[in-house]
Amino acid sequence: MTTRQHSDSSPASPWLSVLVPVYNVEPFLEECLLSVVAQIEDVAGVEVLVLNDCATDGSGELLQTLAQRWPGRLTLMQHERNQGLSAARNSMIEAARGEYLWFLDSDDKLLPGSISALESIAAAHAPDVVLCDFQVWRETSKWKHRLRGERHRSSFAGPARRVLSDRCEVLAAALMPGELHAWSKISKRALWGSDLRFPVGRYFEDMATMPLMMLRASTFYYADQPWVAYRQRSTSILATPNLGKALDQAHALVDFRAALQTSVACAGNEKVRLALAHQSARNFIGAMRYMNSVADGDPQKTQALQSIRQHFLASSPLSPEALCKAYAVRGWWLRKSKLQRWLKASEVA
Known part of the structure; x- marks a missing residue:
């Protein structure tokens, strides 16, 4: 109330x-x-x-x-x-x-x-x-x-x-x-x-x-x-990462991607698809940077890595391969390299 x-x-x-x-x-x-x-x-x-x-x-x-x-x-x-x-x-x-x-x-x-x-x-x-x-x-x-x-x-x-x-x-x-x-x-x-x-x-x-x-x-x-x-505060969300924040960051655009798919005008728009894929990748990388600080023996790490990767795939209209190709076509080599690095880090045996 x-x-x-x-x-x-x-x-x-x-x-x-x-x-x-x-x-x-x-x-x-x-x-x-x-x-x-x-x-x-x-x-x-x-x-x-x-x-x-x-x-x-x-x-x-x-x-x-x-x-x-x-x-x-x-x-x-x-x-x-x-x-x-x-x-x-x-x-x-x-x-x-x-x-x-x-x-x-x-x-x-x-x-x-x-x-x-x-x-x-x-x-x-x-x-x-x-x-x-x-x-x-x-x-x-x-x-x-x-x-x-x-x-x-x-x-x-x-x-x-x-x-x-x-x-x-x-x-x-x-x-x-x-x-x-x-x-x-x-x-x-x-x-x-x-x-x-x-x-x-x-x-x-x-x-x-x-x-x-x-x-x-x-x-x-x-x-x-x-x-x-x-x-700019030292207690901001980005300045104080934790597992919950990492998962929410990776998930942030999942609902928007679902809503976008129902938009007749924008669902197939290449600029929107690339921009959403790019921001989804940034969220994914931000979440993965936190996970890199979590000890390998942490029992939550494997499940969290799987969830973060799944959230990225669910929020991005482009596959990781297609996004890397789009980066390369535009000469965005650093972005491509970063994404490939963190995709590899997210792989769970």
Whole structure:
């Protein structure tokens, strides 16, 4: 059950709902919410839903303090028990009233001007999905991080600043970079039917869900500017691997591949097939890198290796041989070599 503390001055018909799940992020929470509240002073029609997923630090108390400091700006929600990120987002989807939904993690922040930029795009074009770029946010940024392009990381490998209506081209251009996070894709609430929600109890939930959402959309707009500052933390999913995360990473695109096969327009599209196969291979390799650290005598290792390989085969529209050939044709020799290496490592006697 979810309880909701209404904001007395929340807009009657908001054009945007910003959805912020909260769990044990007290050191980062105020900065995150301030990055939103500061922007809606000048932009009307925005509701901010903040759900406390039974945080055990001081996040819940801080939320009450911030709600009093910014009267009418935050709508607080509360789970009766901790259910995880996916369930928190799902509860907020059910409660949201905005035409558009923007998911924001509570340790990240919106960059200045992002909401007004989104408002301009929505007013001028009303696309089903707006994609944006992001920057990697570190407490101490070094020159090497700038050289890696962390001040502006692209989430899309396609045309910018115009309406796109070729769903297949868009899916391919979103899959190739692999930046499939929820917070870089603002979507119309109408796309989120009752049969589309984040998978509860699984890691890599963004990757499992956002391509499915995009498969339902008809029009897209790519804003090639960083709107989100993504905080790099030592406790992130990728920074703290385990067996469950490895299995979920390998499985992340299995459902999307099944849904894609029912798409008349995109099921046979070669660009989409290659992009999905490539991202499936990246997931497979990421999972295998963790498995390489597991001792050979671990009783779970053999079964896990089999599952990870099966998930790769189930999510990729191309066979491993066909994908390696596609890499070779394009001169992507390093990608081919990496895939072959990890395929061999996944073989179980």
